[in-house]
Amino acid sequence: MNDLIKDIESRFEISDCIRKNDQLAFITVKKEQAIALVTNLRDYHNYTCLTLLTAVDWIENGIFQLTYLLNNPYNFTEIGVRVMIDREKATMESAHHLWESMATYQRELHEMFGIDFPGSPRIDEDFILEGWDNLPPYRRDFDTKKYSEETYFPRPGRQSNDPATYMKSKMYPND
Amino acid sequence: MDYSITKFLWTLLGLFIVTNWGMLMSSTMRRIGARVAGRFGIPWYQPWIDLVKLYSLRSQLSHGAMFYLGPVFRMMGGVGIFLFVPMVYGNPHWSNYSFSGDLILILYFQFFGMLGMALGAGEGGHPYSAIGISRGLSQFTTIEVPMTLAILSLAIQYQTFSITEIVAAQQGGITTWTMWTNPLATVAAMLSLLGAFGHSPFNLVKAPNEIPIGPPTEFHGTFLGVLRTNAAILHVAEAAFFMNLFFGGATSWFELILKTFLIYFWSIFVGTVFPRFRIEQSVRWFLQIPTIIGILAILILL
């Protein structure tokens, strides 16, 4: 893993590298070089298996963080490539030519976060939400509880209990 | 009263008995299948309750005049087979309307119901009905090949086209049954019987896991009630037809009930242990072994 990181640092501009253990590392790279790095990992270093592509909403800094998790099935290591993109105009190059399942992950991110991947197949079609015209739901400025209370009629009288205190009051009422 | 009216009323009574026996037989067979699976299964009176429920639906919709043809033609096929097959030999009340050419007529009536179902299911407008009925028709066409060959072999053997005369020739003990005097024809016909009754391995046409019930997809309420009543009549009439041709006919109602039960049980017996064939596999199977046996059954007699 150390040799691999040294090799990558000599070719690309890595701004951050977190090594969790011998089998897992996260590399943060600039947006313009991200797909090149992913292709490099896939073709030269045997990271041929795509685990997932996911996004995190850092609303305080105004960025989305995309994570490409790649897996090497030959020596059982995993590398996460992190890319920071702007929150207001969220677009990223599409990687569907590398793995075909990338198209589905990109559709999900387009629907849930509003990140556009120009050129990805079927990116504008409805994925899970049909007839959605509000904010993309996974963004942190979308208040899902408020939306649910306004749109779907909640039944009054609903209450939740903390399981530990509830079971304690049931089983040991005298304590 | 006029003789023809009394005969008509006796035939109606026979139809009533056969319908009830058919429903009881179907629920018994389902209970046997359930016992094989370790369950108890439906209660024995369930088919009657299902029929009452179906006939008493409050809202029904039809897709046009031809939509009625499905159940009506099926019913005519079933009742037609019943009318021309003598139920109990020797008894003028229960011999129905058998006459000298009724062997050919029964072969015609067997296909009649399927064709009517094709008209009705196509009118239903559901794409799965159309797929189901095209599968059903292609399968049933090939089922008829070994059956017709076996029946022709019987006609050559007994030199007659009348079922009553075939039954008459088989009286006199078990050794005179067609089962022993013409075994090849019996084997070919019993193999094609598996397909005619529509149980596993030939039940792809109506299997709920394959296609939402196939041809009867859009039929509900009274339509489905008529289809189910017809199923009860058809099973008994078809089994009685085979009983008359190959197993010596029945000289009393008890013999009829026993023999039709055993003949129907043969198809359930095979069905419980075999999975389904696809339509092209079943067509290929019917045109190989049963057809060869049927052809041999004719050649041997020439």
Added chain:
Amino acid sequence: MENNIDKPRFDEVDMDKFLDPENEKRSVMAPDGSIIEVDPLKDYFCQDRPEELKPKNGPIEKFLNWARAESLWVLGFGTGCGSIEIPPLVTPRFDMFRYGVQMRPTPRQSNVFIISGYLSVKTLKRAIRSYEQMPSPKYIIALGSCTINGGMYWDSYNTINRLDYYMPVDVYIAGCMPRPEALLAGFAKLKELIKAGKAEKANEYARNFDWYKANQKKIIKNWNMPDYNW
């Protein structure tokens, strides 16, 4: 049942925003060569409203209700995660065929619709389509706490909280998920209601049709269906 005055009437909702391209008005060539204007949602589907089909009370209706209760045909449409409790009912331990309950594959031939668990907006549209195609008399059994008050998904942006604002429910079965014994108890309660003549929620749906439709159209924005799917 509250009737909110500021809810729009269901036929005033803007349906064109999410209209499917195959449902737009267009001109087609008729078989005899002439060009005709077609509005698919109005011309290709039946536009009648559902009617109330009142039962005639008397001994015959009691007998028919007994027959309907003893032969319940359930639609094989598992809407949510609660439908994993339905296959155990067919196994030998909880054999439901003994009680006359059988599964049917098409809505045309079934009487009972089991809504098992949460209903997302996408599934609600399909469930409404299936429910309206069932012939009357029909019953709905609501399984799980998601149908009662939203359950575990009470604050989700995509699941409904109260099923009886969208479809009329006869029996609720509480639990997450209810065990097969609870399901059998629910079926017994439904049979009791049917035999007493009290399971007429399909007629209530027809009576308050406008209110149900307004609730449904409020959340299903891509309503590419006719108002009532016969």
